[in-house]
Amino acid sequence: MILLNAQLPDPREAGMKAYNLSLLISNTFNVPAAVVLPKDYFACDEAELNRRLTELTQQLMQLLPSADGWAVRSSAADEDGITGAQAGKYRTRRIAHPDELPDAAVEVHEGGVPVILQRFIEPDYAGILFTCNPLTGEENLHIELVQGRGEQLAGGCLNPLYTYSNGSWSKPTDVPEKLLHQLKSDAATAAVLFKHHVDMEFCIKDGVLYWLQVRPVTAIPDSCDDSAGLDEGWFLLDQCTEPVTPLVRELDPGGFFQMPYWDTRFVRHYPYVRLKQAPAADTAALSSPDWQTLRSRFEPEFDRQLQEDLTVYTLQELWELAAERIKQNRAYVAAYLDRGWLKERRVTGEKLKEIISRYIGDNADVQLVLSSLTEGLNTLTYQKNAELHQLICAAGSYPDFNELSAAVLTGAPHPWGEKFNAFIHKYGYELPHPLALHLNTLAESAGDLLARIRAESVKLNGREKVQRPLSRESAAAELEQQMDTAEKSAFRQLLQAYRLYILRTEDDDYLLQKGAAAVRKALVEMERRFVANGALKEAGSIFFLNAAEIASMLSGAASGTLQSDIAIRREAFEAARQIRPELNFASAKAEEAEAGNCLRGVGVSRGLIQGKVYKVRNPLDREAYQHIPHDAIIVAPVLTPNLTYSIISCAAIVTEVGGFLSHGAIFARETGIPAIVQAAGALDWLNTGDEVIVDADQGVIHKLNK
Template sequence: MSAVPLLMDLPDAAGLTALAGGKGAGLGLLARYGLPVPAGAVLTTAAYHRAAAETGLALLPDGSDGGALGARRAALLRAPLPDAVAYALEQAVRERGWTDLPLAVRSSAPQEDSGSASFAGIHHSVLNVVGAAALADAVREVWASLWTPQAAAYRARFGIPEGEAAMAVVVMPLLPARASGVAFSCDPASGREDLYVIEAVHGLGEALVGGLVAGERTVLQEDPVSGGFAVQRRDGGGQAVRVLPAQGGGTRREPLTLQAAPVLDDARACELAALVRDAAHALDFGAPWYDLEWAWDGAKFWLLQARPVTARPWHTYPALAGQNAIWSNGNTRDVVPLPMQAMDWAVSRGLVDLLLEAGYRSAGFPLLAGARRARLFNGRLYLNAAFIQWEGYDGFGVSPAAMNRLLGGHHPEIRVTPRDWRARLKGLAYMLRYLVRTPALRRRGREQARAAFDICRRWRAEDLRALSDAELATRLASAFPHVQAQDGLLLLQGSSGGNLHMLLELVERYLPGQGHSLVAALMAGGEGSVSARQGYELMAIARRAMADPRVAAWLQAGAPYDFAALPADAPFRAEFARFLDTYGHRSVHESYVRSPRWREEPAYLLDSLPALAAVDHAALVRRQREAAAAAWAQLAAALPRSRRGWARQLLKAARDETPDRELARSAMTAYGEVARLRLLEVGRRMQAEGMLERPDHAFDLLPWEMEAALHRRLAPAAFRERVAERRRRFAEWERHCAADVIEEGSAPPAPVEGVDASAAAGGWRGIAVGTGHVEGIARLIDHPAEGARLGAGEILVAPATDPGWTPLFLRAGGLVMETGGYLSHGAIVAREFGIPAVVNLPGIRSVLQDGQRIRVDGRSGRVEVLA
């Protein structure tokens, strides 16, 4: 076993917090990730422990009183460095050519610059250190700062035992800084994530960091479409200070004449913001909120320190102040149940806001600027349920409870005050604007969806290997802005539940407690969505395929499917090719760019054909029509004659809207397939140049990192390091379960309850999203690839579903899902197929047994185990 090093280069200190301290470990990571960090070394905590042992610190009195602390400081300042430590320092300075250079000697305690404690300004740093003797003095000063009253008080505040106190020291040449300061990858005052804040002074930044001068503050806003930055405002004068050696040691600060020009002009401020974004996301793309010290030497920006922002407030609506942020994956887990890679999150983070804002923008509702509705926890996508509830309530009067049922998930309701007549009048105005403006926008959305399939067909046909790196970079950079400009498509995907909600309210008013089940039955009579149509078309192909003995034998032989062995004159060839041409962009887990599409890997579809051929399509259609007719008869009997016309109008609108949501999803997935092909081509090129081990590791990169690769702005090792760390973290995310609800704030989190295993006798109640009831065998399916286990008429019990599960819906007699709401994909398709379905039963798969006989009541939302 090798000895613990006393001194190491910064890149070797990457992530070794216990040995190199927070500052040293963070700078080491930045260096490994290819970011501009000055050459430096870390005197490790092992050196401190050796000095403490030789100085006899353990023999001095314990305690945080002034006498005990003073004795420890005096002992460290008085004693010479241990011989091995002094030799390591002298050798490092000599070998690096730093003998006559002014050095910066900075503290780096293990708890420093962590996510919970920054120790900002607590420990000591020394600048302009020249020569071996001065360097030894500076190191002792830094060590001794561990035992000041303020350091002891800070540790006590965060519950850090005195026995864990230790200190590493970062040593690096002092940069000839023309400007320096700190920069934040968020607004630390408001918590806004789209704002970057730069504090700058002329010369060295120690006076700014130490609070001795007020710097020039520049606030920049990130453009979610282009990824660029724009200066929003600039405050302060950026007082200039020169830091010089003082007689008798230490430093002195001398004011300089400040020029009229800003410390950083707009172009340089934008350049620095881009660097800060890259550094913050390299360190943690899921929580990229960092405070970084920087310096500019007249030609280049350098990073001198990185620490997480430890007290970022929640940027929220005034009405939600004092309440918790409620993060839920009750709806998102339906389509993105797995951890996200960097590229998926980079796209989803901004797209979620655009989708959820689309309807409110058309209504003229004043959305909170800079609001973020999506977060990653353990790599999974969560939505801000508090925002969604508040905007629905304040905008359209939808109660938090009703919004929760639409959204899905077991999260608490926000506290709201009753709406007075002014609020109701505003809400009526929003609703009228929504009703007037959205029909035209929906028509445009359908046109944009149809156009998307043609556009993507052309884009897929392009020979990507023939493109230059610059041309490929242009293709990547233009794709996301193109999708974001599809305003109608965004509305279809993100705002297709308004009329459905009004229909639910109307039914509940006249038939209390039956709204969800009756509306589910009514919706079964509408025109099928694209997800349903692809299922019906696949079913028709299956029947014809199994009617051809040659094709049936080929299919029943199973994977691997060799199309060359299929008879050349079999009509199935052309039929299946046409299906893939229309629907080949889809797949299981299609929301992830890493998922191969059916066009690439059709085995899942081919596996499902024999079982689909046995499904009685006529019976399925008959069941839908009968359910819809019976539901309408019941509703019409309960409604006053004056309300029936309104009910028909709402039903028609809801039947139009719901397929719109699936159509938009399909179009978005088509764009996702093209993005996958382009990213894989970049990955292939990066692999050829040693930047990646495999082409699909490109999915672990962020958009600007991919652009940097195509323009050769980073060394190959930097990409490998970033990807290796993200893949390690991804594997860790996969090992952890995702909580249903995460609350952040000062209030105690509301308890989140799953199903009660002891309640088997009485059954469990979820959200009724399908019609009718069914008794049958429960078949617990983890992944649609296991679909062969599902017998015809058995009840599919799934964690979540996306369009890739549709072939199983056609065979299932009923559906039970742990997650989902009234607008989730599984709910939409279950209603269309007219199958009994209950969703939003977290933990139900842990209490049901595979093969158990159960009853699913799509009218009451109840699931029961039968004897």
């Protein structure tokens, strides 16, 4: 027999309901006194069990004094867990006299279920609450109250007397305001405690709140995880064109899903956000840490984490290590999204545009002039692209690429292999997206990189990389010749500051990759151990678990349905990968001109070029970059810094969304190729192989064949 208290019981013996209630007690929630009869309590012959239950009957009033009787409740291992509530599957009995205990305990235990014996509270009010809308999963505290007992309310046989939803009660209640406030406060605490939205049952007697049950909300169907109600203010979070796995959604390694700057909602496993209105204080001047200061604060720690030998840790220590790394990563993301520097970047850009418009002709395009002024930044993406190009050219000087590949894969000494390994060592942390922790890093994908280099070396075939001459100096000189000394000095200071802001816009994403990769490394090492001991069947499975399931595995109490649960989640996830997510809910479809052969966007890197279209539907798919033909016109929903460097030999870039500061735009200006963004509907309007003219100076794509 186990006294239910702050000492957490083994869920394998006491069941999940008892474990959850103990977790509440350990965090100062008021739970009616109870004892647990674990599985081994019943592991005896009938005579011994009768003796134990008779002894407990005699002790009951002293052990759990109650004027209202007792509740004899089930506490199965699969009850009230993350994989399902199992509501109605097991029994509960209320007894008024201790003599009823033996029969009730045997009845509830049927099938080998642990039993909770708990003081019954005859309530003035009883109720149920959800910390989210159970139909959609949207953040919304929902409370239902009735007078008296809550069984009929929980069973759906009685309408609530009072309902709280969307921040208000359906009508004034007789419940003291202090208790209503405690309900809301405790519910929020429980959701944080369980790292999941929760469904809780409670009662109130003589002005005291009692918590009777808590379980994760598990009944949100995928069919309800849709775009209903999303208006034009919602857009795909950080161009995440890869769905988010259950574990990443729950752990939220970067804190992206609970940012104060936006609301978050998932649609078929894809994260969408809607910006909140900035507080009035945000209009005041804001200070922001210098980028190099921020970088020196976080990058050395991320580098240490990526190089750390994790084989020395136990599984439990790895789980704790993952939590520490998540905390560190969230701290960086919070600084990364600091409103101060974002405001400074915006204000500086507006001042520069005002100066440019003052000195150029009425017909000149301010945006294109600014694009010339911000060429040649030498971002990390550009450096990585240049180093990859050098690696490809070096490979082309060897007659047999198989020799190079074999040297890398076997570890045999080879001059080119050393260069390849140096590239991997420098950029091995690369993740296609900081939310796509289920995807391999570059270091884990050496074979993919070799295949990409092989393909590119064939396409280049000795061609030199031709880059458009930079026009930054001539564009600046043309403006400055019209300025006096003071204006020229102010202009140069603004331009230098703006170029540094754009450099940070591109380079700070690399620390996002490092922080996320460090978290992934800890989780993958845990997964390797779980696969080795047979708890998991294959690589990648850990990302389809949730935190409670991992905790159960660490304690050796994994559910018997775990493998089938993983398979079901993976199937839903893979189905989501087959769709092309909306980038935002304001995207217009392509509006073809009268002749049906042109589409407008916004030019962000000057130039005019003719070529054939190659569509990249998922910019987070490494394999897609292996097949880009030489001098193709890349058409994509967006481009991210994570894999954009892979574009070795394209002639122009067209994206459906983005702006002057988008990663594809910055990359295009650095590599000297034309680029058009905001070409809504381009992926539907164009097909791979279409012959087009990209006129970035005018922001127009002309299709030459129908």
